[in-house]
Amino acid sequence: MSRHRGLQLESHKAQPFEQPLLVAPPPRVATMALDQGSGEEAEAVVEPGHSVRVGTVIALGRGAAAGLHSPVSGIVRDIGLRPTVRGTGRCIVIESDGHDEREAGMAPLDWRAKDSTALLECIGAAGVAGLGGAAFPTAAKLELARSTGAELLLLNGAECEPWICCDDALLREQSAAVVLGAQVMLAACGARHCIIAVEDDKPQAIASLESALSSAGDARLEVTVLPAVFPLGAEGPLVAAVTGREVPHDGLPPQVGVVCQNVGTAAAVARLVCEGLPVVSRIVTVTGSGILRPANVQAHIGTPLADLVAACGGYLGSQHTLIAGGSLTGRALTSDAVPVTKGLNCLLVATPADLPARGAEMPCIRCGDCAGVCPAGLLPQQLHVAAQADDAAALTRFGLAACIECGCCDYVCPSAIPLTARFRAARERQQLRERERRRATDARARHERHQRRLHEQAAAERQAFDEARRRARGVDQTGD
Amino acid sequence: MTSPTTSPPHIVAGFTVPRVMFQVLLALVPVAAVQAYLHGPRLLWLIAVAGATALACEALALRLRQRSARPHLRDGSVLVTAALLVLAVPPTLPWWLVAFGTAVAVLIAKHAYGGLGQNPFNPAMVGYAVLLVSFPLDMTSWPTPGAEWDAVTGATALDTLRTSLRQSYTMQEIFAGPAFGHVGGAGSEWINGGALAGGLYLLARRVIRWQIPVAVLAGIAVPAMLAHGLDPGAHAGTAFHLASGATMLGAFFIATDPVSAATTDRGRLIYGAGIGMLTWIIRSWGGFPDGVAFAVLIMNLAVPLIDRYTVPRIYGHPRK
């Protein structure tokens, strides 16, 4: 048993490696979701009728959304609502002309000659975002690391969740790219060394990575092997496991000197400097008992998942649940027309055998198993009581904000209580309450200013009146 | 194609309350077997009576509370309560007292507080305590080991120890008496052995966590060792205490009842230690021969306070 809190689960990661890495053809129709997984939408800069080429900017980055580039050459057909991972979302729909012409001016970058600011600009312009799932703009993250003076770049190759193995495939086949990407990122953010963390259930990936590192001969980079515990690949537990430091609950990793990036993101940066190509593709694991030939697929962003399923031999059997992600934190999908996004790392086509039915919910028996597995050190049974009572003070005291929604507590609960779903709902209610509180505080401040203003106005009017009266009296006395 | 959706996490471990309870019942088999061997098969009859009463009371209570009875009757938690109660009382107890105690445990200690997961007190111990104060004579007459099964009844080793010390017998004289075996009370030491075996099984299967049993045993052993070291003539040693009375049953089965115990790891250590120490104190100076039941009930009172002050540090929050 590892000293890291969490679960040791059956990994289900062997099957996709019975095939080599598949390269899926570009889609006939690319559906580019403006929200690529971060929760915020990029700003579309094309309109229906525009013609685009591979690498043309179709949306500008905004806030937590990175910029978006066309993966095919063709014509923009429509901008509207389409099925996405979150249900529906606004998408730019591009019909491919089949030629895959690239945008002019794309060329390899001489990254060693550029300073960090220029590198960050290139990375930002290429729409590089967190390919581990959060899809947060990489340039912004590296910029924050640079300004805070983070000295460690931590590349996350842990991939702790069952079924997902796209990072494993990437490390086995493209370790050199990951190493190159790490070097570029080090130059961009000013970190002094880089640790690539991989879990011990990926021996081939570790071997491939170590040979790539010895070829590169860069002493700043090294590999760390972690035990295969879920959710050691989450940012908080990962930083603690590798560095021994904890990210403060109200802060970010750069505050403890670390910046985390996914290995896939590093590979995307490498592609950028080698070919000048912005992010238009990623590796997706297509797996599950409901797929004929599970495999890892190098797919273009915007490819409908149905195409990937077809590339893997199609569905097996009739009863499936489609999940974007792994079996613990993945999102269930309503249709396979959902397109690949930068944040989508796995399509799990699960049969009822893969997802054992949850029993009926029983009362909590206070067994404490949930607290034993919580990686954030929380007490889920207390949070559960507080969530049911909607007790805001208790929810804050027991640290609801620190919950990473990993699902470990749910997994072990003998009473089959849907804890994660309850905490998510409670968190939304807390945020709503916070917003109300802030609005009330602002209203009070404005009201006080309003009172003061009226006060001052009245005082000014009185003063003016007194002045006028005095002047009038003065005239009376002198004149008359 | 559309497909049915589930909410994350999509998989569960498959531990269920009935599975946990079944494991506990399984772990109680060694104790029950030893006790039945020593004191006769009447024990099994009592277990049957208690089990049937428990299920009937649970069904009645759920009906009164307008809840569906099926899932709760199947979860086996009342059967564990019934079994623990029967194993704690003398096997010569009239069956209707066993039924009465079980009814008190299920109806009052469990359902009056809200049913599964809501009882602040250990139901089996509440039933035992009510029986003890209401029918003290029946509850303190244990059969003497070696005698015929339903023949002579007398005091337990713990009881004998206390009264004999008061009558100024020496330790050697007391331990030579018929109520004493190799280490602890005759017969009682085998029962404790059976309970220990069952408890270790539960630990190995991760049904219970180590904090409570270890703390209870330490809570009994450490004061016993100190007192015996300071005044061997007035206090029995560690081995005796660990092998007598309901020590092992209490440490592994009674104190580990999750609903009435503390919930945090540090809290469990404090809770267990409190039970152990109170047991030793009651045994040494209290009015009752075995202190486990009351020690558990007293510590149940302290659980909300213990839980409040042993909240672990959350990741990312400063170490105080």
Add this chain to the structure above:
Amino acid sequence: MSGTTLLPAIGMAATLAGVLGAVLAWVAARLPADPDSLVEKIDALLPQTQCGQCRYPGCRPYAAAIASGAADIDRCPPGGDSTARALAALLDRRPRPVDPQYGVTKPRLVAVIDEDRCIGCALCLPACPVDAIVGAPRLMHTVIESQCTGCELCLPPCPVDCITMAPPGTRSSMSDEASVAA
């Protein structure tokens, strides 16, 4: 208990009670609670709508009235039952629902000025307790939606009835993120 121990026992208990009571009274007199801090705490729980439905000219006067005992905690419809419960918890009283004679709890609405009908008389500007209406005499007026508390005090002064209450987001007026930080 025998007669010889009963009277001394009662006497001791009574003396103890008297002494402890006197100590408590002395402490209470020497360490009075800060009345202002109580008003602050009550005001912090109120929604700051400044609507006057509680029959006090704003939330702070109502908070002062609750603190002094002049008003009960059930007068705030915008705060709703949850505010009444929070006040009850703070003041250690029995919780009670909002009294309907002071108003009905509604979801948050904001004032929207119909620009086609607004005549620019500027009578609504001073009525707003949080200065959420922007405008000047004979110029167009508009309500800053993010700052409107929904108090409805601007509706009566308007001579042409061009102000209506609508759910937030119904119409995009001048939403001002920066003013929230001010």
